[in-house]
Amino acid sequence: MKYQVFICDDNQDTIVQLKHMLLIAAFRLSDNDSVTFNVFGQATTYKSAINILQKTIPTGGIYFLDVELGKNIGKDNGFDLAEYIKQNDPKAQIIFVTSHADLSIITYQRRLGPIDYIVKSSNVAELTTRISDTLKSAINYLENSSSESANFFTYKAGYEVKKIAADNIYYISTTGNSHKLELVHTNGISQFIGSISKIAETAPYLLQISQSCLINPKKAEIDYQSHKITFPNGDIQYYSRKNSHMLRKYFSK
C-alpha cells in the first residue's frame, strides 16, 4: 500500500531526518504487502503548509506536524494547522512532533479527536522505533476504517460526539436525573443527555425491556423466573411484565 505523507517542521534538518526514517519504517512495516510512503508535500511555515494543502490534499493522509511552529506563541502553530487538516481531510492521521514530553496531549486529543505524537529525541534508534510504531497504528486505523462495516452507536456527551462499537454495549438506562442516561459497556460507563424512546427508534439493535432500559441482547443472559437480565460485569436489569412475551420470543430464536 502507498500512503500519502505531509511534513511540516520549521527545521529543515528535521524534515530530512523524518524522510529518512520514513524509508526505514516503510521497510520495517512491509511484510507480504509492501508499504511505501510518498511525501507529497513539505513545509517549514504555517503559511506555506496551508498554501500546499489548499492545492492538494489527500483523503486519509498521514501528517507529521511540528507543535512549536514559528515564533508566535498560541497562533498559527501545529494545532491550528491540524485543525485545518481535519476539516479538509476528515480521515487524516495526525502525528505531532514535539520537543516537550509534558505537552498536554489530551487537550489536543479533546480538541482534534484521535491524534498521536512523538517526542523529539537525540537517540535516533529510539526515535525510529517510535515513528514505526506510530505509523503502524495510523496504517491500522486507515485500513480498518476503509473496510469497516461494523455498527457504531454515537452519542453526544456535552459538545463532544462520541461513538462506541454497538457490540461493546451492555445496556443503556435512565438515571435519577432528568434527561441523563447511563451507557454501560465492556470498558466502563458513560453518561450522556438523551431519551430512551428516541434511542429505541434509531438503534434497532438494542432491545427495549422497560420504560427505563435498553439492552444489547448479545450481551444479556435472561432469567424468566425473576424477570431478570444479567450482564457480563454482574449488573442486573429487570424487565417489565408486558415485555416478557416479546423477550421469550426473541431469546428462543
Add this chain to the structure above:
Amino acid sequence: MDSSNLDFFTNIAIIIISYLLLLKIIPKIITNLTSTNKKVFIGVLAYIYISSTVLNAYVLSDTKPTEVIIVSLALLFLQSIFILIMYISLVEIQKKLLSHTQQKELLQEKQELEEYSSYLDQNEDDLRRFKHDYQNILNSLKIDAQEGNVKGVIDKLSEYTNSHFNEEALRKYKDLNHIHIKELKSIVFSKLTQMYNLGILYSFGCESEIYEIPQNIDLLDLVRVIGITFDNAIEAETDYFNSNFLQKQDLRIEAMYYQDHDDFEFMIRNRIPNSDITLSQLTEKGYTTKKQHPGLGLANVKQFSQKYDNVIIDYHIKDTWFIFNLTILPIDEVTD
C-alpha cells in the same frame, strides 16, 4: 387615686424603656433570626414567651400568689436566663470554630501562593540568565562557525540544550495561569506539587482561559471530586509501582481542564499495566477502594453526578489508560 396614677406612670415608663431597649436590640434579633442558628434562637424565644404566658395566667388567676407560684416563677425566670446564656455561648463557640478552619484554609492558600510565586521568580531568573548566556553562546558559535568547526558548534549547542531545556522544574505548573477561578487553580496546584514530589511523570493542560463555570455548581463539591480523582490516579500509580506492574518511567498521569462554549470539562487519565485488567478489577482495586475508606472515591463522584442534572461522568479503560471524564453542561443545555 394616687396609686392608680403611679401605676399609670410606671406603665408608661416601662413601655418607653422597653421601646428604647428594643431599638438597640432589634438589629441583633434580626441577625439572630436569619443566621444559621435561627431554629435554636426561635426555640429560645418561644420557650421564654410560653413560660411567661403560663406564669402570667397563673398570677392572674390567683389574687394571692402562694409560695409555690413564687418559687416556680423564680425557677422559670432562672431557666430562661440559663437558656439565653447557653444560646449565647453556643454561638460564640461556633464562631471560634469557624474562624479556626478559615484560618487553616487561609494558611494553606498562602503557602500555595508562596510556592507558586517562588516558582515564577525562579522562571524569571532562568529567563534572564538565558538572555545573558544567549549572547555569549552566539559569539562563541560564530567563531567556531567561521573556523568551520561544525562539531564544536553542535557540541556546544547540545550541551546547553541538555542543561537548560530539559529541566522539568521549568514546566512544573504549565498552563496554571490560564485558570482564573481560585479554587480550581489551587486544587490542581497542590496535586501537581504532590506528583512532582513523588516523581510521577505528569502533564496538565488548560488551553482556554477559564473565568467561569456553569453557575449552579458548588465549587467546593467540584473541587472535592477533582481532588478525589487525582488522589485515585496517584494512588493507583503508586500501587502499580510498588507491586512491580509498572516501572518508574512508565508511571504517568495526564489531566486537563477544557472549556467548549460555556461548559466545563475535566479529564484525568493514568497509565495502567498492559495486561488484561478488567474494569471491575480496577474499580475494585485502584479506583474505588481506598485503604482506609472502602469505596469512598467512586461513591462521592456518583453522588456529585446525581446532585446535578447538568453533570455527566464517564470512566473507562482505553489502550493502556484508565480515563475519567467529567463534563458540566450549561444549565440551559439540559432543561428544555
